[in-house]
Amino acid sequence: MDVQLLTFLIVGLTFALYIGIAIWARAGSTKEFYIAGGGIHPIANGMATAADWMSAASFISMAGLISFMGYDGSVFLMGWTGGYVLLALLLAPYLRKFGKFTVPDFIGDRYYSNVARTVAVACALIVSFTYVAGQMRGVGVVFSRFLEVDINIGVLIGMAIVFFYAVLGGMKGITYTQVAQYCVLIFAFMVPAIFISLNMTGNIIPQIGFGGTTADGTFLLDKLDQLHTDLGFAEYTSGTKSKVDVFAITLALMVGTAGLPHVIVRFFTVPKVRDARKSAGWALIFIAILYTTAPAIAVFARTNMINTVSDKPYAEMPAWVGNWEKTGLLTWEDKNEDGRVQYYNDQNDTFVTSIANPKGWNGNELVVDRDIMVLANPEIANLPAWVIALVAAGGLAAALSTAAGLLLVISTAISRDLIKKQIKPDISEKGELMWARVGAFFAVLVAGYFGVNPPGFVAATVALAFGLAAASFFPAIILGVFDKRMNREGAIAGMVVGILLMLFYMMKYKLQMFGGGASEDWWFGISPEGFGTIAMVVNLIVSLVVSRMTPEPPQSVQDIVENIRVPRGAGNAHQH
Amino acid sequence: MSKKDLKQYWKTNLRYLAILLSIWFLVSYCFGILFVDQLNQFRIGGFKLGFWFAQQGSIYVFVILIFIYVRLMNKLDKDYDVDEK
Numbered sequence: 100m101d102v103q104l105l106t107f108l109i110v111g112l113t114f115a116l117y118i119g120i121a122i123w124a125r126a127g128s129t130k131e132f133y134i135a136g137g138g139i140h141p142i143a144n145g146m147a148t149a150a151d152w153m154s155a156a157s158f159i160s161m162a163g164l165i166s167f168m169g170y171d172g173s174v175f176l177m178g179w180t181g182g183y184v185l186l187a188l189l190l191a192p193y194l195r196k197f198g199k200f201t202v203p204d205f206i207g208d209r210y211y212s213n214v215a216r217t218v219a220v221a222c223a224l225i226v227s228f229t230y231v232a233g234q235m236r237g238v239g240v241v242f243s244r245f246l247e248v249d250i251n252i253g254v255l256i257g258m259a260i261v262f263f264y265a266v267l268g269g270m271k272g273i274t275y276t277q278v279a280q281y282c283v284l285i286f287a288f289m290v291p292a293i294f295i296s297l298n299m300t301g302n303i304i305p306q307i308g309f310g311g312t313t314a315d316g317t318f319l320l321d322k323l324d325q326l327h328t329d330l331g332f333a334e335y336t337s338g339t340k341s342k343v344d345v346f347a348i349t350l351a352l353m354v355g356t357a358g359l360p361h362v363i364v365r366f367f368t369v370p371k372v373r374d375a376r377k378s379a380g381w382a383l384i385f386i387a388i389l390y391t392t393a394p395a396i397a398v399f400a401r402t403n404m405i406n407t408v409s410d411k412p413y414a415e416m417p418a419w420v421g422n423w424e425k426t427g428l429l430t431w432e433d434k435n436e437d438g439r440v441q442y443y444n445d446q447n448d449t450f451v452t453s454i455a456n457p458k459g460w461n462g463n464e465l466v467v468d469r470d471i472m473v474l475a476n477p478e479i480a481n482l483p484a485w486v487i488a489l490v491a492a493g494g495l496a497a498a499l500s501t502a503a504g505l506l507l508v509i510s511t512a513i514s515r516d517l518i519k520k521q522i523k524p525d526i527s528e529k530g531e532l533m534w535a536r537v538g539a540f541f542a543v544l545v546a547g548y549f550g551v552n553p554p555g556f557v558a559a560t561v562a563l564a565f566g567l568a569a570a571s572f573f574p575a576i577i578l579g580v581f582d583k584r585m586n587r588e589g590a591i592a593g594m595v596v597g598i599l600l601m602l603f604y605m606m607k608y609k610l611q612m613f614g615g616g617a618s619e620d621w622w623f624g625i626s627p628e629g630f631g632t633i634a635m636v637v638n639l640i641v642s643l644v645v646s647r648m649t650p651e652p653p654q655s656v657q658d659i660v661e662n663i664r665v666p667r668g669a670g671n672a673h674q675h
Numbered sequence: 676m677s678k679k680d681l682k683q684y685w686k687t688n689l690r691y692l693a694i695l696l697s698i699w700f701l702v703s704y705c706f707g708i709l710f711v712d713q714l715n716q717f718r719i720g721g722f723k724l725g726f727w728f729a730q731q732g733s734i735y736v737f738v739i740l741i742f743i744y745v746r747l748m749n750k751l752d753k754d755y756d757v758d759e760k
Contacts, residue, residue, distance in 0.1 A: 665757040666758060
């Protein structure tokens, strides 16, 4: 069977599975729609959280990014896992004890203010929409490369699937499909990694394999460092970013992770407070399986790629080079017209004058999009066709599961935090459920629109969604639990100042508004990706100062804080 | 639960948090970022040590930290009789 047919078959089977689960797990009440009835086993919730969390970016892009960034790629590895420690220790158990349905619910009640609630809704919508557009785009890319359908049709198919199980099943449907999607995506990620690790290092465990030796007895990483220096790049195992920037980006990603509404809300679905703690641990285990494998894949793919292309005749290139050239994600231009592929760092002046020019090289000729490393990896390593088909299904599982989680946050923000809590408090259970479905429907449409017409800023801002979450939610939630004296005025001022500062910095240095600026002008040498750290600290300081200058919160609220600090009496998440 | 007990319970919780988050900071920010060059002089197998902490070790420690916290808190909840039945 050829690759194309196999891919259709495997992707079709997984889609049928998701739809089957969606029909089986329909939501009958708002409680089922918002938090899956609150009875999800902590291990199942851990798996669902992992799938919810690991997006198209984790599955498709991350290993490729690391592959090109080397040590600097560590910011993603530590940043996107370390946040779970914060979640498990500082947030999840208390929010579970609080027992509400959404993050704006917590903010609104803890800070006894509908203004705070509305600010939180706005933050949740900004964060979720920037994030979901990227997912839909990921679906389109996978469809166009593996099934050779138009990107837009790919987006439409993805929309239809997500629409079906998010609108029908709500959180309940999403949870069980996410469990299935986790299994698909992790299997699809690990199989090629294990194959390649065996091929290159003889070790079946990729995590150990990439620290092992190759056939000629040298350590793989030493060999890659050597390849890098030979081509004018910085050593793979040492980075080029400044320490302060690496520090800031890592912290922004960690804190942002802990502040993302679609992740937090998953911990409302477990039965007990202690389950919330345990569930975060399981989620991190499931995530760590992928996250410790990704750097290994990055090293294998990088080494393979350089060995395959560097200074080799174009005519002898393997088939995958041509396949990816068709998509425009890989380009080759024979600048010195010698018919060979020269791939090197032409920004490194000493290397260019002392080595490249004497060899008659006339600039780097090969441009490889980072996103194709994981998708092309099975082809690069000559793996069987079914592995390639599996990777396509895995990429789709990763993108769809995250998109569904985000859509749910958007729909609950509309039906519960706006309509039920503010506009029409006497709405019936049925009416609220109807609004939740209408909200999900519109969210799917908007996400699909951005998937088909990706505005330039979306790609630039997906990574910044973390900065926004770090700058807005994280301090408000932490202070709400750990600082009894924190009041309405402090929290609102902090969130508003934090998110505006982050938006300003992002627009100035990413989109070149407000006069723009280059990397030399960054404040404290921190990039927009890492600026969430600064904005978060500013939020904390503003909150603390303002709260001490304004009246303390009412006794009833202080009692709530005392109450959420102990697990007993959590009961079910309820809706009062 | 009396006010005094609650205070004591909360203080113990905060102490656990301080210790575990210090380790969290140490393995990622100290070993993986601030002192990565110094640690890179040492090796385990083919890995430079600092590089290993940044791309592997810190993640393993994160997982362990959460499960230690789960155990500590389950015990603490029982000791102060605030666990869920």
